[in-house]
Amino acid sequence: MSGDTAMREVGNSMPVPEFETTAFTPLAKPLSESTVAIVTSAALHRHGEDGFTVGDTGFKDIDRADRNLVLGHWSPNFDRSGFQLDLNVVYPIDRLEELAADGVIGEVAETHFAFAGNQPDTVSELRLDTGPNCAAKLLAAGVDVVVLTPV
């Protein structure tokens, strides 16, 4: 069995957080006037800065200009070579810049955020603390749309 197949089967059998309803926020203005941010679970952080600990429920900011990024996710169970070759395959910041330059999106957010994918099973801190905290930062920065990328 391939590694990806094995990991997807693990995912199939894992319990997941339950949400009784799906919150839905319509985009209130055209995409071409909207500010877009990336939030990833790849545990990205700047080279030379402290990384994520095992089970870390916090998040780190990434400046729009940062490209010296480290993939700090703790799992050995996914490909890392793609990121090494081209960080946009995980964190498509250059693609957002191009889409903004072409007028497809309005603005690229000045700050983006990274979480660590290895969260405690309940994800209660993510739901009640760090997730809302990150949302508040995004809203305060005028972000309208968030692209969420896993690894």
Add this chain to the structure above:
Amino acid sequence: MSTLAHVFEAAGLATIVLGSNLSVVERMNPPRVLHCEFPLGRPLGKPGDAAFQRDVLERGFALLDETEPVLVHHPETIESDETPMACSLPPRYNPDLPAAVDEAQGLRAAYDRAVEKRGATSVGRVISADQVPEALGVLDQWANGAAWKDTPLPDPNPIAVCHDIRTYYEEAGLELADGPPPAGRAAEAWFHEETEAGKTLMAARAALKEADAPFPMWFYMAPGHR
């Protein structure tokens, strides 16, 4: 990611999830999902292919036109390929050293070039590139019967040490590999199956298991399916 989508939407942000595991996104019901059956670790699909990545994003942004929760499948499936990437390894230089230690030293120049090119390295979780040969020397001893409690690694966390070793190799190996970007997991397969370091790591892992070391300690030294 699906959890954050729920939280962010409740706060007033519109979100798009690039979903890599269909079962998870189907059960968690985030508001807008573009399910991408791409190699894990490559949510935008293809490194070095700006047009493909842009297309993925534009398909995601198209979901913002929907008026209720939606899950759409990207039409292309990209499989990982665990055929080891084609990459030369340094010739044996010092036969007095364990093969993995000799090999790691021989890859240092390629590793340094990779770091200079990117301006960053993911090595350094717990050990530096300078410590990779030393760590491999310890794994070689474990593989050959030394007791892990009596023969410590440069850092007490073997999972993180093995992560740094593998990353050192993959960053160096990608600098040496020719041709188009290797498929998902091809670098992983190269490390574990072709290099002396990978073989030493797997032998040390097997020795720890045999010695009844704690399960998480040895199991997560390598991908689970290995």
